Amino acid sequence: MDSSPQFPLVLPPNVVVKSPRETIIAFQVALQELVAGDPLHQLELEPSHHFAPGAYARELFIPADTCIVGKIHKHAHVNVVSQGDISVLTEEGVRRIQAPLTFISLPGTKRVVYAHTDTVWTTVHVTEETDLDKIEEYVIAKTYDDYDKLKAALLLEEAK
Secondary structure, eight states: OOOSOOOOOOOOTTOOOSSHHHHHHHHHHHHHHHHTTOGGGOOOOOOEEEEETTEEEEEEEEOTTEEEEOOEESSOEEEEEEEOEEEEEETTEEEEEESSEEEEEOTTOOOEEEESSOEEEEEEEEOSOOOHHHHHHHHEESSHHHHHHHHHHHHHHHHO
């Protein structure tokens, strides 16, 4: 694994950000504006879904030269990069990952990724659920505000 910060995408010069979180949101907005109305640059990636007792795995093939902005994960989860070379921007900074690598993501993680080569990335979540819509509701926060409210509620519950 090469941990050097090599993220090949840059924000437009008129975008000013104050925090890592704002940087991720700015990348998401810039990417959405870039591909808006341009079907040649819009890519629908279909994940493969795998279920085992107590676990759900979501496997995604990311073609080379593809940039994706992920969703905000509510819970810690296992990640397996089984193929490829990919740069990842999170609130912790930029990390370049080369397969094979398995690691844990913390709650609140949202990623901007750029695949240098074809990449296969799998996330594994603890759940008995098999309904994909219900899994999405359990695993994903729609906004950082939603995640922050969930985090505050969990901290309040722990304090009781």
